[in-house]
Structure formats: C-alpha cells, structure tokens
Amino acid sequence: MRTLVIAVLTYLFAIVPGVLASNAVAHTAQTATSSKASAKAERLRIKHAAHKKTAAKPVKWSCKGKETLWITGDMQRDQILTMRWGRKNYQLPRVRTTTGADRFYDPASGMNWIVIPSKAMLxxxxxxxxxxxxxxxxxxxxxAKDTPAPTQAEAIRKAH
Incomplete structure (x- = not known):
C-alpha cells in the first residue's frame, strides 16, 4: 500500500506542474490575443479619426474674371492642400515664407497658390x-463676412 501511495504522489507531482504550466500558457496566449485585438481596434479607431479630420469638403474660391477654383484642406493647419483648377487636382505642399503670406507650391506642376489676408492668387x-x-x-x-483669408499668419495674429 505504501508503494502505491508513493507511486500516486510521484505521478501527481509529475503531472500537476505540466497541467498548471499549460493552463498558464493558454491564459497568456489568450491575453496576448486579446491585447493584439484591442491594439488593432485602437489603431483602426485612430486611423478613422485621422481620416475624418482630413476628409474636408472642398471650398469654392471665386476670382476676378469669373475664374473659380476649389481648395480642400485647412490653410491654418495642413501642410498639403488639394487644389482643383480646371479639370485637374494639384497637391500643393506648404512652403515657408518670410513675408507672412501662406504659400503652397508644387515644383513639378509649377502651381503656386499664395494667400494674403485680403486675397489669394494662383x-x-x-x-x-x-x-x-x-x-x-x-x-x-x-x-460674405468681409473677413481676412484663413492663413497661418492671421491665426497667429489672433492668438497674440
């Protein structure tokens, strides 16, 4: 009988750590999978929020001589605007200036959009x-409101 008890105890000591370890591994794997799923959901949420911000509606600008163009983006914040001129869209990156004017220029197309508080020129x-x-x-x-153009310079002027 004593030999039987020793054999059972030896068996249990050999099996129990393996069972406990496999349960721990399974729990860790489940937690890791859950963490990955929540991280992926968070990335998708952030991506969707960023897309919502950048998905601005185009604004029609009226120019002298009945010319019109469409600007998509926030001139006070965005580093690249989309301008529709004629039948083509142009991606115009912001260019630093020393004059305070906002300038968006694409060297490949040559399109140069300059905005000062009273007007804009292309x-x-x-x-x-x-x-x-x-x-x-x-x-x-x-x-309509006889307000200045929405430029970075104007936003800075209002902030100070």
Whole structure:
C-alpha cells in the first residue's frame, strides 16, 4: 500500500506542474490575443479619426474674371492642400515664407497658390509661359463676412 501511495504522489507531482504550466500558457496566449485585438481596434479607431479630420469638403474660391477654383484642406493647419483648377487636382505642399503670406507650391506642376489676408492668387511658374492664372480670389466667408483669408499668419495674429 505504501508503494502505491508513493507511486500516486510521484505521478501527481509529475503531472500537476505540466497541467498548471499549460493552463498558464493558454491564459497568456489568450491575453496576448486579446491585447493584439484591442491594439488593432485602437489603431483602426485612430486611423478613422485621422481620416475624418482630413476628409474636408472642398471650398469654392471665386476670382476676378469669373475664374473659380476649389481648395480642400485647412490653410491654418495642413501642410498639403488639394487644389482643383480646371479639370485637374494639384497637391500643393506648404512652403515657408518670410513675408507672412501662406504659400503652397508644387515644383513639378509649377502651381503656386499664395494667400494674403485680403486675397489669394494662383500662378504657374513652370515653362515659358510663367503667368498669373487667377487673381483676387476669395472664399465664400471672405466675400460674405468681409473677413481676412484663413492663413497661418492671421491665426497667429489672433492668438497674440
């Protein structure tokens, strides 16, 4: 009988740590899977929130000579605006200036959008025909409320 008890105890001591270890591994794997799923959900939420911010509606700017163009983006915040001129969209990166004007320029296309508080202008700086394409452009808010253009310089001026 004593031999039987020793054999059972030896068996239990050999089996129980393995069972406990496999339960711990299973619990760790389940926790890791749960963590991965929640991390993925968080990344998707952040990506969706970022997309919502950047999914701005285009704003129609009216210019002298009945010219119109569409600007998508926030001139006070965004580093790249999308401008629709004619039948083409242009991605215009922000360029630093020393004058306080906001400038968005794409060297590949030559499109140069310059915004000062009273108006905006569009130039084409590429090729032989460098010229001003649109002048005295204003957004609907500028026209209706006689407000300055939504530039970074204007936002800084209001903050101080």
């Amino acid at each position: 130039f084409n700086d590429k090729g032989q025909h460098k010229r001003r394409l649109a002048d005295e452009c204003k957004s609907p808010a500028m026209i």
